[in-house]
Amino acid sequence: MGPLDGLRILDMTTVLMGPYATQILGDYGADVIKVEAPSGDLIRQIGPKRHEGMGPLFMNTNRSKRSVALDLKHPSGRESLMRLVEKADVLITNIRPKAMARLGLSWDALEPQNPRLIYAALVGFDQRGPYAARPAYDDLIQGGACIAHSFIRAGQQPSYVPAAIADRIVGMSAVNAILSAVIERTRSGHGQRVEVPMFETMLSMILGDHLGGLTFEPPMDEGGYSRHLSPDRRPYQTKDGYVCALIYNDGHWERFYRELGQPEMPAADPRFASFNARMAHIDEVYAELGRIMVTRTTREWLDLFDRADVPAMPMHSFKSVLEDPHLAATGFFQDVDHPTEGPMRQMAVPTTFSRTGAKPERLAPQLGADGPAVLAEAGFDPKEIAALVDAGVLTLPKEA
Known part of the structure; x- marks a missing residue:
C-alpha cells in the first residue's frame, strides 16, 4: 500500500513528460488510468520490441498504470471519459489547451462535473504569453532554456544533453505541483487547475546556476557559473x-x-x-x-x-551500470516476467518509505488492456461496454 493509495488519476498524457510524472504517482500507489487514443501513445513504437506497441521507452515510463483506449472524438468516447472524471481525483494532460477545449475537456468544462478535480495541464509555455499556443519538445526547451548555449560557454559546439532531461525534470515538477494541490484540497474541499510550463520550469532551474552577475542591475558579468562552464570539467x-x-x-x-x-x-x-x-x-x-x-x-x-x-x-556505460555492486546490493535492477513481453529488467522505485512502501504494482499495459474493467468500475454495464467496442469507441488488445 503505497503512500498515494486511494488517489485515482486520469492520465491523458503522451510521449515522456506527462507519462513520467504519472508513473511516479503510480509507483507511489495511486491508481493511474492511462487514457490513450485508439492508435496508442506514440512512444509505444520507439526502440526494439517483441510485440507491436510495447517498446522499451514506453515500458520504462508507463508501469504502475492501467490502459483504456477511447476515441474521444466520438461523442460516446467523450461521454465515457466524463463518467470516469466523476470519480477521479486528478486529471493530467499534456495535450495543448486548445485541443482539449475542442474535445470539450477543458478545466471549465470538467469543473462542474467534479468540483474536487485537480486538473493538471503540462504545457510548453506559460499560457499568458505569446508562446502559449506553440508546440514544445525536449530539444526546443533545452535550447530555449540556455542548455545548448552553456556548451558554447564551455568551449564546445552548442549541443543538447543526450537525454530527455526537460521532459523528465518538468515531469517531476508536475508531481510536486499536483500533490501540493491535493494537500490544499484537504483544507478547502475544492479542486483547481494547475499549470506546469516546460520553458519556465527549466529556465528557473538552469538560471539558478547560471544567472550569476545578471542577477544584479546593472549586471556584474555575462552570467554563468565558472566551475560548471570550465572546458575541463569532465570525467x-x-x-x-x-x-x-x-x-x-x-x-x-x-x-x-x-x-x-x-x-x-x-x-x-x-x-x-x-x-x-x-x-x-x-x-x-x-x-x-x-x-x-x-x-x-x-x-x-x-x-x-x-x-x-x-x-x-x-564512469559507467549503459551496460556496465547493470553490474554496479551498490545497485546489486540495493536491488535496483529487478528481473520480472511481463505477461505478454516475457522476461525483462525493470528499475526499482528510488525513493523508500518506512511504513508505506512504494513499488511498481503493474508492468506497462498493452493498449486498452484494462478498458472493460475500468469502465465497469465506473458503473458501465456489460451491454454498454460491448456497444462501445462494437462502435469502435473502445479499443481492446488485438489478442483479446
Whole structure:
C-alpha cells in the first residue's frame, strides 16, 4: 500500500513528460488510468520490441498504470471519459489547451462535473504569453532554456544533453505541483487547475546556476557559473579508462595531495590554497588534475579517493551500470516476467518509505488492456461496454 493509495488519476498524457510524472504517482500507489487514443501513445513504437506497441521507452515510463483506449472524438468516447472524471481525483494532460477545449475537456468544462478535480495541464509555455499556443519538445526547451548555449560557454559546439532531461525534470515538477494541490484540497474541499510550463520550469532551474552577475542591475558579468562552464570539467582520463571525481573543499584537496605524497600542497600553490582561489583559477585547476589523473589506472584512483574520502565514481556505460555492486546490493535492477513481453529488467522505485512502501504494482499495459474493467468500475454495464467496442469507441488488445 503505497503512500498515494486511494488517489485515482486520469492520465491523458503522451510521449515522456506527462507519462513520467504519472508513473511516479503510480509507483507511489495511486491508481493511474492511462487514457490513450485508439492508435496508442506514440512512444509505444520507439526502440526494439517483441510485440507491436510495447517498446522499451514506453515500458520504462508507463508501469504502475492501467490502459483504456477511447476515441474521444466520438461523442460516446467523450461521454465515457466524463463518467470516469466523476470519480477521479486528478486529471493530467499534456495535450495543448486548445485541443482539449475542442474535445470539450477543458478545466471549465470538467469543473462542474467534479468540483474536487485537480486538473493538471503540462504545457510548453506559460499560457499568458505569446508562446502559449506553440508546440514544445525536449530539444526546443533545452535550447530555449540556455542548455545548448552553456556548451558554447564551455568551449564546445552548442549541443543538447543526450537525454530527455526537460521532459523528465518538468515531469517531476508536475508531481510536486499536483500533490501540493491535493494537500490544499484537504483544507478547502475544492479542486483547481494547475499549470506546469516546460520553458519556465527549466529556465528557473538552469538560471539558478547560471544567472550569476545578471542577477544584479546593472549586471556584474555575462552570467554563468565558472566551475560548471570550465572546458575541463569532465570525467578524467586515466591510464585505462575514465574516473569521475570532485575534489571540492579544502579537506578534499589536503587529503588528495597527502595521498600523492605531496603534503605541502595545496598550500604551496596560491591557485589551490583556498576555495575562492580555486574558483578564480578553475580552468587551470581542472587542467592540472587532468594531467595528474592520466598517470594511474581507474582502479588505482578509485582506491586512492576512497582512502582520502574524496567523492568519486567510475564512469559507467549503459551496460556496465547493470553490474554496479551498490545497485546489486540495493536491488535496483529487478528481473520480472511481463505477461505478454516475457522476461525483462525493470528499475526499482528510488525513493523508500518506512511504513508505506512504494513499488511498481503493474508492468506497462498493452493498449486498452484494462478498458472493460475500468469502465465497469465506473458503473458501465456489460451491454454498454460491448456497444462501445462494437462502435469502435473502445479499443481492446488485438489478442483479446
